[in-house]
Amino acid sequence: MPFPPSNNKRPAQLNNSLSIPQTSGFSHAIQAIWQIERRTPFHKEIIVPKGVVEIIFNLNDSFPILSQIGDSQYRVSNCFINGFNTAPISLQPPEQQVFFGVQFQPMAVKAIFGTPASEFSNTLVDATLLDPVFRSLWHQLAEQSGFEARVSVFLSWLEKRFSEPEPRERLMNDFLVGASWHNVSVTALANSLYYSPRHLSRKITETTGMNTEEMLLYKKYLHAVHLMHHSELTLTEIAHESHFSDQSHFIKSFKTFTHMTPGAYKRMKSNVMGHVFEDVR
Numbered sequence: 001m002p003f004p005p006s007n008n009k010r011p012a013q014l015n016n017s018l019s020i021p022q023t024s025g026f027s028h029a030i031q032a033i034w035q036i037e038r039r040t041p042f043h044k045e046i047i048v049p050k051g052v053v054e055i056i057f058n059l060n061d062s063f064p065i066l067s068q069i070g071d072s073q074y075r076v077s078n079c080f081i082n083g084f085n086t087a088p089i090s091l092q093p094p095e096q097q098v099f100f101g102v103q104f105q106p107m108a109v110k111a112i113f114g115t116p117a118s119e120f121s122n123t124l125v126d127a128t129l130l131d132p133v134f135r136s137l138w139h140q141l142a143e144q145s146g147f148e149a150r151v152s153v154f155l156s157w158l159e160k161r162f163s164e165p166e167p168r169e170r171l172m173n174d175f176l177v178g179a180s181w182h183n184v185s186v187t188a189l190a191n192s193l194y195y196s197p198r199h200l201s202r203k204i205t206e207t208t209g210m211n212t213e214e215m216l217l218y219k220k221y222l223h224a225v226h227l228m229h230h231s232e233l234t235l236t237e238i239a240h241e242s243h244f245s246d247q248s249h250f251i252k253s254f255k256t257f258t259h260m261t262p263g264a265y266k267r268m269k270s271n272v273m274g275h276v277f278e279d280v281r
Contacts, residue, residue, distance in 0.1 A: 017147035026155060028170060029112065029162045031103040031177060033154065035147045038097050043279035045093050048258040048265065049085040050274040051177070051222045052103045053117045055127060056080055059098040059142050066092045069122055079127040079138045081113070083120030084208040086218070088259055100141055100150050106176045106207045107169040112161050118209040168194055172203060179226060182219040183243040186212050220244060221257050228266050229273045235262050 017035040021027045031052070058065065058078045065076040068090045082089070084106075109117040113130060127134040137157055144150045165173070171193050175181050181189070189212065190200045201212045208215055224242040227233055233241060239250035239262075254262045268276045 019147075019151050021155070025162070025164060026158070028165050028173070029105055029108040029158060031105060033100075033102050033151050035101070035150065036097060036099045039095055040093055040097060040277070041280050042277040043092060044277070045091040046276040046278070047085075047089040047091065048225070048260075048274050048276070049088065049218070049221070050225075051084060051218065053083045053106050053109055053120060054081070054101050054103040056082070056099055056101040057138055057141050059100060059138075060094055060096060065094060067124060069124070072123065074124045076124055077126040077128065079134045081120045081125045081127050081130075082123070083109075083117045084210070084218075085122050086210070086257055087122055088257075089124075100147075100154075102154060105165075105173040107165055107173045108162060109207075111163060111165070112158070116206045118206055121209040172207070176204075176207065176215075179223065182216070182223040184216065186216070189216070217253060218257070221253055224250065224254065224262065225265075225273060228262070228269065229271070235266065238262070 016037070019033040021030045021033070056079070058076065058080075067074045067076050069085065070087045076091075104112065104117075106117050109115070109120075115130065119125070128138075137154075140153050140157075141150045144153060175189070175193060184192070186197055186200070190197045193200060195203065197212070204210065204212050204215050208218075210218060220242045224238050224244075227238045227241060231238070235250075236247060239247050242250070244250035244253065251261055254260075254265070258265055260268075265276070268278075270277055
């Protein structure tokens with residue numbers, strides 16, 4: 001979910017928080033915990049694929065949020081899970097927003113939810129349909145008055161559901177969420193993660209819904225998005241640094257994932273990586 005955009009035509013009222021778990025147990029399960037409280041001047045938000053798996057608690061006193069991924073339309077529930085997307089999400093966000101979210105280490109998802117992360121790819125899954133406990137957890141979080149209290153509630157809940165991953169799963173997490181690994185062969189990757197190429201592809205597909213070759217292309221795309229937000233490189237230089245074979249391959253791949261060209265995304269992007277805001281209220 002978003003942090004404040006820089007291309008607002010009028011300022012939004014913002015209050016954002018972020019926590020990165022430092023203890024080894026929680027850091028192997030969670031990448032980050034965040035909260036957004038804001039008023040937004042935008043009617044439309046586009047979230048391009050970001051390579052994260054997260055659960056989001058919508059704490060707004062508002063109507064359900066309407067969204068779309070591909071041809072599928074959703075009325076976003078108060079507690080939903082979203083996984084590795086290969087298509088953008090289009091949202092009609094409420095003017096007043098209060099969201100609390102947790103980004104997971106991908107390999108931890110199956111242990112926590114009893115379902116591999118690939119089941120949440122390119123969809124918005126109502127978490128209360130997986131387990132009614134999420135309805136109770138939503139109420140506990142909504143009753144808290146601040147971010148730190150909500151973090152404490154969530155970590156207390158998580159502690160009862162998660163066990164330490166094995167070393168190879170930690171290495172797999174490092175690959176899936178790391179900023180590099182976008183210029184490696186399937187064989188080299190399998191050797192680095194101590195899997196056979198066939199077993200590696202099976203693990204990656206279970207976690208992301210993509211096979212190894214598709215995931216390596218996805219990593220190149222993610223690296224390109226990262227460079228658009230954290231460098232002054234030209235698009236030609238970004239294509240080269242992200243190890244696309246040529247500019248045409250870069251444009252075609254980027255458009256496959258985002259439904260827009262790299263040039264269009266670079267012009268429209270906010271300062272929140274992966275987020276575009278449109279249609280001022």
